[in-house]
Amino acid sequence: MLTGAPPVFSAGADLGRAGDRPRPGEFVRLFSRLATTLERLEPPVIAAINGHAVGGGWALALCCDFRFAAAGAHCWVPEVDMGIALHPTLTVPFVRLVGPARAREIAVECRRYSAAEQHGMGLAHRVVPGPVLAAAAHEYAAQLAAKPPRALAEVKARINQITRLAFPEVGAMTEGFLERPVG
Numbered sequence: 001m002l003t004g005a006p007p008v009f010s011a012g013a014d015l016g017r018a019g020d021r022p023r024p025g026e027f028v029r030l031f032s033r034l035a036t037t038l039e040r041l042e043p044p045v046i047a048a049i050n051g052h053a054v055g056g057g058w059a060l061a062l063c064c065d066f067r068f069a070a071a072g073a074h075c076w077v078p079e080v081d082m083g084i085a086l087h088p089t090l091t092v093p094f095v096r097l098v099g100p101a102r103a104r105e106i107a108v109e110c111r112r113y114s115a116a117e118q119h120g121m122g123l124a125h126r127v128v129p130g131p132v133l134a135a136a137a138h139e140y141a142a143q144l145a146a147k148p149p150r151a152l153a154e155v156k157a158r159i160n161q162i163t164r165l166a167f168p169e170v171g172a173m174t175e176g177f178l179e180r181p182v183g
Contacts, residue, residue, distance in 0.1 A: 001137050002038075002064055003048040003102040006130070009073065010057025012090075028089045031056055035063040035093075039160050042153035044144055048137040049073045049115070050130065055090070062093035062123065065156060069115035070130035075123075096163055097123060128166045 004010050013027050038045050047064035053075040055097070061067055077094075079086045086107050092130035099123055106113070118124040128136045144152060 001046045001048055001134075001141060003050055003134070003137075004057075005051075006070075007051040008057075009047075009049045009053040010060055011052070011054045012056030012058070012060070027056070028087050031059070032089050034060065034080075035089075038063045038065075042156070043149065044152060044156055046137050046141055048133050049075070049124065050133050052076075055079055055086070059090040059093045062097055065117075066140065067124045068126045068128060068133060068140070069118055069124040070133045071115050071127055071165075072130055073115045074112040075118060076110060076112040077107055078110050080108050096166075127174045 031108060044065035046066045047061040049061050049067060050071040051070065051073055053061050053073065058075040058077060077086055077090075090101060091107065094106055098106070102121060113123075113166050115124055115127040119127045120138075126140075143146065
C-alpha cells in the first residue's frame with residue numbers, strides 16, 4: 001500500500017520557486033523509475049489517497065493498480081497555471097486511464113477534483129470516510145492476498161502489457177523528453 005501523511009498524499013515536485021525546482025530530467029527519470037517499479041511488482045499496489053495529491057503526486061497515485069480515496073481528498077495538476085507544461089511522462093497515467101480528451105481537460109483547467117469526481121471518472125476505485133481509509137485499503141489488500149498470487153501477477157502483467165500495446169508511442173515519446181526541458 002502506498003500512502004502519505006494527511007493532509008497530503010503527495011505534493012509531487014516542489015514547483016514553488018524557480019530556483020528550487022528540480023531539474024526536469026532528474027525528476028522525470030526518478031518518476032519513470034518509480035512508475036516502472038510499481039508496474040513490475042507482482043502483487044497489486046493500492047494507493048490510499050488520504051489527502052491532497054498534486055501534479056506528479058496525483059500521477060503517482062494513478063500508477064498504482066487500485067486507488068482508495070478519503071472522502072475529503074482533492075487532486076489536481078497546477079502546472080499550466082504556474083506556467084509549466086505537465087511533462088509527458090507525468091501525463092501518461094491520465095491519458096491511459098481517462099483518454100486524451102479528459103486528460104487534456106484535467107491538465108489545462110488545473111482545477112481540484114473531489115474524491116467523488118475522481119470516482120466518477122474511474123480515477124478512484126473506492127471513496128471512503130477518511131478515518132477508515134487505511135482499514136478499507138488493508139481489508140482489500142487482504143482479500144487480494146487470499147487469491148492465488150501467480151494468477152494475480154499474470155492478470156496484472158497482461159493488463160499492463162495490453163495498456164503498453166495500446167499506447168506504443170508513449171515510451172519513445174517520453175524518452176525523447178528526458179533530457180530536454182519542456183517549454
